[in-house]
Amino acid sequence: MVAFAGAGVAGKVVVVTGGGTGIGAAVTERFRAEGAQVVIVGRRRAPLEAVAAETGAVPMIADAADASAARSVVADVLERFGRLDVLVANAGGHGFAPVGETDDIGWETALRANLTTAFTMARECLPALMEAKGQIVVISSLAGLFAGPSVAGYTVGKHALIGLTKTLARDYGRSGVRVNAVCPGWVQTPMADNEMDEFAEHAGLASREDAYATVTGDVPLGRPAQPAEIASIVRFLGSAESSYMTGAVLVADGGAHIVDVPTIAFDHAGM
Template structure:
């Protein structure tokens, strides 16, 4: 039986990943700063346990990893999913906001994976880092978020290069996914007059996506489960884009579509 740690596991993509892994028979520990959503996810599945912790805090994550080892005898995989913050252009980003965005989007993954490397090397386990399409492209006025998500791919490649004999490491880059965080962005679009409601806002932002819709969190979870599983045993150092085809679109030709 496998044991996995999912950071940012209380809502959205993280909660869906935890549920999918637990449905597949694994023991799953969800971690994050807010206890309430973690407890909600854990209460819905007997194989999910909540362990609140700040993923930027090395000591806190060390305790989480140690507790997992004591209770479950080891750790087979980590999903570094925690993220957020950084929704301003460079000129309007304060020093404090910059540090906050990099902490949320990059440091969380760095600290979590660093603290888990020992147990993962012992089990021959895997790491999946959840980046974003913003790790490959730049959205407007999201400097901190964009830079943090780009940097995650460098972290994945560095981990894969240095620890590949013992741990498999890959990245997932979702596009629009219908989550509470994305709902807030859709509401912003509505407030700016770009859409009538949240549903039409999602339709607007995915209008030029080849599949023509946002992903469901469960669809991202399925990809993560694949990367942690035996069918992906030779997938290493990869960046898997899960965006409905958005990254293949040639923006300058949209007028001809």
């Protein structure tokens, strides 16, 4: 019989990349609210310090894709807390163009932001995570399962994160490290807000809210997620409550992935 005493996250030491905004900030808030120690990593000082002031997390200014910086983060975490239990690989962005309009720098930037950040931080955290029998939670995207228009670098990077999740889970499960991925759909974050503003302008919509309503109009739940909803899933995967899960890909998209695209026209026709 499995005992779930201590299945919460109180006392765990958690590193969150891209912790200054959106999903990363919400994950930080959730873990801190339940008594975890959280280190938030990112390149921009202002948003990290704002989240730190609000939650009591420890900000560390670093590029998660840089091996030397990632090693320094892990060393600082171990010096400060003596352990590392959970890595939330959340950093991402870039790559919003089709292949024919993506130059070499744009391609490298997209893969660095969406894939190399997770790979590098995972590699540098693995020794501490093996010692703690810890968890890695990789934040991919619905773009890791399907292709949207004109987002080549982002789509490829997010697809690759699922491969990274599976190979980490396969190779390090025997060492006690569990690795799972989350694929959110539209989430109401600052990055998505910017996309909605641009979409509203191009589509002649009156507001950001109209844009969100339009892009989620064929989603069964009919709305975007709030960052806290994704944070709840991350918290579950970063706790012993998910103790027999590894290599899993959890989709949190309001049901978008179950929709048969060719039948949407029937809904629009009122059939």
